[in-house]
Amino acid sequence: xxxxxxxxxxxxxxxxxxxxxxxxxxxxxxxxxxxxxxxxxxxxxxxxxxxxxxxxxxxxxxxxxxxxxxxxxxxxxxxxxxxxxxxxxxxxxxxxxxxxxxxxxxxxxxxxxxxxxxxxxxxxxxxxxxxxxxxxxxxxxxxxxxxxxxxxxxxxxxxxxxxxxxxxxxxxxxxxxxxxxxxxxxxxxxxxxxxxxxxxxxxxxxxxxxxxxxxxxxxxxxxxxxxxxxxxxxxxxxxxxxxxxxxxxxxxxxxxxxxxxxxxxxxxxxxxxxxxxxxxxxxxxxxxxxxxxxxxxxxxxxxxxxxxxxxxxxxxxxxxxxxxxxxxxxxxxxxxxxxxxxxxxxxxxxxxxxxxxxxxxxxxxxxxxxxxxxxxxxxxxxxxxxxxxxxxxxxxxxxxxxxxxxxxxxxxxxxxxxxx
Amino acid sequence: xxxxxxxxxxxxxxxxxxxxxxxxxxxxxxxxxxxxxxxxxxxxxxxxxxxxxxxxxxxxxxxxxxxxxxxxxxxxxxxxxxxxxxxxxxxxxxxxxxxxxxxxxxxxxxxxxxxxxxxxxxxxxxxxx
Numbered sequence: 399x400x401x402x403x404x405x406x407x408x409x410x411x412x413x414x415x416x417x418x419x420x421x422x423x424x425x426x427x428x429x430x431x432x433x434x435x436x437x438x439x440x441x442x443x444x445x446x447x448x449x450x451x452x453x454x455x456x457x458x459x460x461x462x463x464x465x466x467x468x469x470x471x472x473x474x475x476x477x478x479x480x481x482x483x484x485x486x487x488x489x490x491x492x493x494x495x496x497x498x499x500x501x502x503x504x505x506x507x508x509x510x511x512x513x514x515x516x517x518x519x520x521x522x523x524x525x526x527x528x529x530x531x532x533x534x535x536x537x538x539x540x541x542x543x544x545x546x547x548x549x550x551x552x553x554x555x556x557x558x559x560x561x562x563x564x565x566x567x568x569x570x571x572x573x574x575x576x577x578x579x580x581x582x583x584x585x586x587x588x589x590x591x592x593x594x595x596x597x598x599x600x601x602x603x604x605x606x607x608x609x610x611x612x613x614x615x616x617x618x619x620x621x622x623x624x625x626x627x628x629x630x631x632x633x634x635x636x637x638x639x640x641x642x643x644x645x646x647x648x649x650x651x652x653x654x655x656x657x658x659x660x661x662x663x664x665x666x667x668x669x670x671x672x673x674x675x676x677x678x679x680x681x682x683x684x685x686x687x688x689x690x691x692x693x694x695x696x697x698x699x700x701x702x703x704x705x706x707x708x709x710x711x712x713x714x715x716x717x718x719x720x721x722x723x724x725x726x727x728x729x730x731x732x733x734x735x736x737x738x739x740x741x742x743x744x745x746x747x748x749x750x751x752x753x754x755x756x757x758x759x760x761x762x763x764x765x766x767x768x769x770x771x772x773x774x775x776x777x778x779x780x781x782x783x784x785x786x787x788x789x790x791x792x793x794x795x796x797x798x799x800x801x802x803x804x805x806x807x808x809x810x811x812x813x814x815x816x817x818x
Numbered sequence: 819x820x821x822x823x824x825x826x827x828x829x830x831x832x833x834x835x836x837x838x839x840x841x842x843x844x845x846x847x848x849x850x851x852x853x854x855x856x857x858x859x860x861x862x863x864x865x866x867x868x869x870x871x872x873x874x875x876x877x878x879x880x881x882x883x884x885x886x887x888x889x890x891x892x893x894x895x896x897x898x899x900x901x902x903x904x905x906x907x908x909x910x911x912x913x914x915x916x917x918x919x920x921x922x923x924x925x926x927x928x929x930x931x932x933x934x935x936x937x938x939x940x941x942x943x944x945x946x947x
Contacts, residue, residue, distance in 0.1 A: 684834040692841060791877045794906035794927065806933055809913055809926050816917050818940075 420532035453486035824870035857881025876905035
């Protein structure tokens, strides 16, 4: 990097050189305008064809003792260019253009205590040149940043600050700092978060440093990183969606847990078992009742037959006769049997107590399931169209409604319409 | 053929209901009663022996009363059989469907012995008994 063409110049007895690529032109000293608060090494500013540049005293900058009687007419101002930054450097005299080769170079830190000096070159003719770093010579206050076309900012319709600026400077640090301050001001003003813009601006500084150092591999890396930063909005949108989804799933879980799980895993099968038990119980009771009734219906015909015997005038049974007594005895014991059977029938109805409780519990469960399902539908916020009911038998009708025939009379009137 | 000796097939999946029906029929002096627990069992019995009357529930597993009715009406040997539907299905559409399938009459559960007698007599009368 260091080898190449240089412009060499003198400051006192020492000879220095600047890369020819950083030298825009060499002009005669002109009258400078002094500005308040100028850095100590700066002589003033001059207007170079419409562009205001600082002129710095390189003797002071490089800590070289003040001149003592050197010819004023050899003095020149070297216009130094670094990116878009330009400044003038006052030198005692310009000695010409030189070619610095690799073998001329020595590491600067071994020989120089001035950090502007990158290296020392000993030329073939034994001249010793201190190779200067153009960037380090640039004044801390860069007057060119005052140019309107260089710095600009705008607020777009979304209220976001768009900093449009042609970045230049010593590694860009100065301008980057300025932009960041503005972003912070704007953020404080609008209450918005511009952190990601600041990140990008920071990356720009590193990018500029890398560019000026010629580290193109790093430049590529930074551009890759910045393009990721530029996708901030996309990432944050994806992030929001993900968060919403996560919350929705959490809400969903909090609504269905834990009752619905219990209902599905335990209560419902339990309810099914209990309802099956109800069927068994009612069937048992019905069976028992029917059996007792069947027995008593046939007993009834026996009783009637016995009564017929007792009542038969043709037989003229005497009260004390054997047949009379037996018939009476049969009637009595039959009535006792009937009484006991009727009590059994009565007791057989006790199933109603237990089955009633069970059915009530199942009804509660069904109600609860209904509530949970309604909650689920609410969570989804979906309007669910009831599906056309699959064709199935409605079973016993317990509520009156359209198309429901509640009594045999209704059915009969319908039947008569069909000619029954 | 429609006397008290006529053979009646009672089709219902609930044994209690079959017993009640059997007792009601006994009360009406119909003692020749055979039971079947669903439509397919009933159809098998109808094809195996001669019956004079069918009293069937509608809602049953395997084969419903309506399907049984349709099968009976589609069978050359059975199509004239009196078929009384006794069911809890009381929607108008159900009744119309049964009528269209060729039901002889329709009783809605719960029913009384008087209704059963009246409907049976009507069916018997209609079938020329």
